[in-house]
Amino acid sequence: MEQKTQIAVGVIRFDGKGLVPVVVQDAGNKDVLMLAYANREALERTLEEKEAWFWSRSRQELWHKGATSGNRLRARSIATDCDSDAVLYVVEPLGGGVCHETDETGNNRPSCFFRALL
Amino acid sequence: MEQKTQIAVGVIRFDGKGLVPVVVQDAGNKDVLMLAYANREALERTLEEKEAWFWSRSRQELWHKGATSGNRLRARSIATDCDSDAVLYVVEPLGGGVCHETDETGNNRPSCFFRALL
Numbered sequence: 001m002e003q004k005t006q007i008a009v010g011v012i013r014f015d016g017k018g019l020v021p022v023v024v025q026d027a028g029n030k031d032v033l034m035l036a037y038a039n040r041e042a043l044e045r046t047l048e049e050k051e052a053w054f055w056s057r058s059r060q061e062l063w064h065k066g067a068t069s070g071n072r073l074r075a076r077s078i079a080t081d082c083d084s085d086a087v088l089y090v091v092e093p094l095g096g097g098v099c100h101e102t103d104e105t106g107n108n109r110p111s112c113f114f115r116a117l118l
Numbered sequence: 119m120e121q122k123t124q125i126a127v128g129v130i131r132f133d134g135k136g137l138v139p140v141v142v143q144d145a146g147n148k149d150v151l152m153l154a155y156a157n158r159e160a161l162e163r164t165l166e167e168k169e170a171w172f173w174s175r176s177r178q179e180l181w182h183k184g185a186t187s188g189n190r191l192r193a194r195s196i197a198t199d200c201d202s203d204a205v206l207y208v209v210e211p212l213g214g215g216v217c218h219e220t221d222e223t224g225n226n227r228p229s230c231f232f233r234a235l236l
Contacts, residue, residue, distance in 0.1 A: 008235040023141050023150055023231075030148035032141055035204035047236055078236035082219045086153035088231045101200045113141075113206045117126040118165055118196035 005047045008078075009040055013085045019055055022087045024098070026110075027076040033098045034112040036065075038087060050075045052089050071095030071108070123165045126196075127158055131203045137173055140205045142216070144228075145194040151216045152230040154183075156205060168193045170207050189213030189226065 014020050019037040026033055038046070042053040042062055052073035056063040066072035073091040080087050097108030132138050137155040144151055156164070160171040160180055170191035174181040184190035191209035198205050215226030 011233070011235075021139050021153060023153060025150055032143055032150065032206055035139060035141060035199060050236075075236060077234065079231040080233045080235055081153060081230035082217050082227075082232070083230075084233070086231075087235070088150055099200050109200075112199040112201075113197040113204075114200070115129070115198045115202070116195065117129075117198055117205070118168070118193060 001044060002048060005044055008047055009043050011084050012040075012043065012080060012087065013083065014040065015085070019057075020085060020087050022054065022089055024052065024073065024089045024091055027090045027092050031111050032113055033091070033093070033110065036063075043087065046075055046089065047078065052091055065098075066095055069095060071098065073098070119162060120166060123162055126165055127161050129202050130158075130161065130198060130205065131201065132158065133203070137175075138203060138205050140172065140207055142170065142191065142207045142209055145208045145210050149229050150231055151209070151211070151228070154181075161205065164193055164207065165196065170209055183216075184213055187213060189216065191216070 012020055018039045022036050022038050024033045036054040039055040042055050045053040052065045054063045072094045077090045097110045099109040099112040101109050103109050136157045140154050140156050142151045154172040157173040160173050163171040170183045172181045190212045193207055195208045215228045217227035217230040219227050221227050
């Protein structure tokens with residue numbers, strides 16, 4: 001692992017389960033696309049490969065987003081917040097919509113945040 | 119409580135601690151400002167008062183963002199994601215910067231996500 005990756009990941013305050021929430025934002029239109037979680041290895045891989053990796057809480061495994069669908073996310077920039085307990089991936093979607101749910105036309109929705117409450 | 123608030127909050131899948139992560143995005147420049155948490159009451163109040171409320175995990179109390187500083191956040195729209203386990207507040211900051219940390223000029227930073235990792 002590169003030293004700069006070690007330093008970057010070293011500041012993150014992972015929770016009791018070893019996870020940190022990750023906000024994913026589109027580098028182009030700045031839409032918030034999804035919220036997911038990363039463990040240390042997922043964050044390290046994202047920093048080194050410049051593609052978004054997460055920890056799937058449902059499958060309990062490392063998750064290279066889009067590895068099977070082709071809808072990978074290129075990481076343009078990554079930041080953490082003032083408390084170092086949340087991460088922001090600013091990404092370029094390389095395939096279709098990010099969400100596993102589809103719209104009326106059968107296409108994957110570009111963002112998971114499509115259910116309006118207000 | 120209004121019935122539409124009850125319906126909106128009823129779909130949310132709060133975690134084992136009764137919380138849901140909330141991404142806060144600026145309605146104007148679309149910057150991601152912060153990540154915080156809401157319990158049921160915080161989300162209800164946000165929907166009804168159209169100002170951002172959270173649950174402070176450090177203080178273990180309801181938190182009306184900006185109530186003391188004046189830097190309140192007007193809620194323009196609120197959405198949940200495909201799994202209903204994350205919430206997005208799209209807000210208009212009514213005061214100064216959202217973050218409690220200050221920049222070189224002594225002003226509150228507009229976004230908590232100012233520490234670049236990549």
